[in-house]
Amino acid sequence: MDFSLNEEQRAWQLKAREFAKSEIRPISIQRDQIEGGFGPWDWDIIEKGSRLGFRTLAVPKEWGGPGTDFVTQTLVMMELAKGDSAICKAFSQNWKWSHLIASACNDDQKDRFLKPFIADDRYLIGRGITEPNAGCDNRLPPKDDPRSGYKLHAERDGDFWILNGEKCFIANGSVGSLFFLDARTDPTADITRGGTLFLVPKDTPGFRIGKIFNKRGWRFYQNAELIFENARVPHVNVVGSVGTGSVKAGGGDTTGGDLFGDLELAANAVGVCDDAVEMAMEFSDTHKRGGKYLIEHQLIQLNINEMNMLTEALRSFVMRVAWEHDQGKRSATGVLMVNYSTDVIQRVTKLNMEIHGIEGSRMNARVDKLVRDAMVWSHLAGDTVLRLKAVSKLDFPHAKSRNSEAKVTASEAAE
């Protein structure tokens, strides 16, 4: 085993650390405290980060990007998230779709979309899967209900597809220039066969942004409604082929970015935990309760121990999975890791709040922000479903015979 980083990985890590410290951190609380859904957004920090390469970090070398590996991307997210979890996510969201373009799009599509993406500091990408009545169903479609899952309707009209329907909570929705869109091309088949993945630029006629969501955590990060009213998307924007299911079209993508999706959330969580640990240690070393420095109290020592313990365990888990991803290995560890990161980030930020407590009915704004940001992990990508999904990826010794038994029962019932 070798845990050392190579020069390129180390260079990106330091560059991200410096950017997080000098540019992200100073605006973090200020943006977080602006009311409204769109209010906290700031193009300036996106442009600054983009010029340093943080927007296009995952674009392959042959298409003009730095072509960094998963380990590098993980290190960069840990650093950026320590500055601000939501701002980090606004950058890494683009890496997710850079991966998808690289793995699922044809050369014509890469040419048409990756080039403007690289050229424009404000070009952001998103993916619309979720709809008001299709959340968990997109992840774990129920076998007995083929109509469940996304319903956004796509109908062929010559060289075009006509899209009608609505997506909600879509990341980068209000600021994106390009969206991957999961639509139903066959409403009678389930989404694994009746779904198709499209590329939809923001200036597509008939496509507009609806409500911009106002969240408790990750306030900087944008989530919006996408509304399609007879939107015309050219057939050449179909990813893969029609009716293969958008998941298959995306190269097996189920988490929005496949291998990267799980890694993204877990690496971001490490950055937040690092932030919380640093705050807790600084505070307990400088503030007193009952006449003694906090760190002299065993209650606080126990909290500090647990915070460090969990953070280091998560860091090891995340780095291991990043390394496995770079080796092209697929297993249940990715989804297990993201589930673990949810527990860890929420526990660690809560312990930090316990250490700070309140002073004169005031709470440290950043302590509160970390708790609010951490809460988002339970509400992303169907948290409970991810926990169930992890089980579906594990090998059970009797799965084969159990499934055939179930089939027999089902056919008996049909008779």
Added chain:
Amino acid sequence: MFNLHLTAEQIEFRDTVRSFAMNEIRPLAIHPERLESFNKPLLRVLLDKASELGLRTLTLSEEFGGVGADTMTSCIVFEELAAGDVDIAIMLGQTSLLGDLLFDHWMEDSQRDIFLPRFIEDETFHLSCAGPIPEISNSWCYHENLPQEPNAGPIAVREGNEWMIDGSVSYVANAPIAEFFIVMAQTGLDGSGTDGTKGLLVPRNTPGLTINAVDNVVGKSDINWSHGCGAGVEFNSCKVPLENQICKDEKIPIVSEHYSRQMSLQRAAINLGLGRAAFDAAVEYAKIRRQGGRNIVEHQAIGKKIADMAIKLELASTIIWKAAWVADHPEVIADRSVSDLPQHTIANTFTAEAVHDVTLIAAECFGAMGVMRDMPAQKYVNDGFMFLHSDINDISARLPIAEKVVNYHRSKAA
């Protein structure tokens, strides 16, 4: 004997407040516009309507025009009110608690004659207490004497027929709506010999009293962290007549175990009401939200969440009722029916953790809707965190229970 029957009166009172909280308060309390704002409006009209139900004078004795409710009834009623809106419950709870202490315990007849009629007649008349609640910070001194700390807060000096108050308190609950303040001021610092904490009544319009609003301002390094309403209060050569001193009899301590016990039980009950609101919202949503081919309430994963919430709420309710019963019937400790542990502290710390868990689980039932600011689930989570870290609760708050287990007694100061 163990008897969980409420009286017919208690049930009727509970149902009246429940219906008011559900039908009138909750719809406005969780209106999307109120939820989205960082400085949520106070719902003053509903506060006054709740006063008219008798909640402002709930624990004040009947003799003086109050409802005369015992601790148990007060807990039951404030839980219901809080299920409608935590902020209204905290504001009314504070006035109810102080009203009982002030008029039933702290005032002399001559003072009651002056102040009581106005308090009874005016449903918008609220009370506020400016000063430290020392019992609470003591929990950090586990098995140790209290440190000598510099006097914080207002000081009072006697000048002829008046007390002159100077100093400030950074946050005073109910200050924005209070008609007068009970100021716990340090005296004797001028060497006059009358040292100790004195309670002084300061009407709102007294010259030298300034009330500073505590709004959340963008970019500040700390944020307001309290329920109800509050403000910073400043005293600059603020003079009140000597007659405004309460607890003149040295045998009546203004800072008492009774005060902190009643306060923590009332908070626990309000905290439980919050948990009920979160639970109700999650169950209602689970019954109508359809994913996985059925309403999500039918999935085991959601069933587990609902059961976990119900268990936590039932246990919190049980310990609050027990602690309230003990407060009303101290003889159950004397006759060894119940242990002599601080039941109110057990109730308060357990409820804060349990309801915190409930709010998080409830929010999880909402999926992405759980973090949206125009939806109630995230508000409940925020409220739960506030109870967990409040002026009477933090991670040290349980340590006095352990001290009591081994009958540790500390001397007052090092």
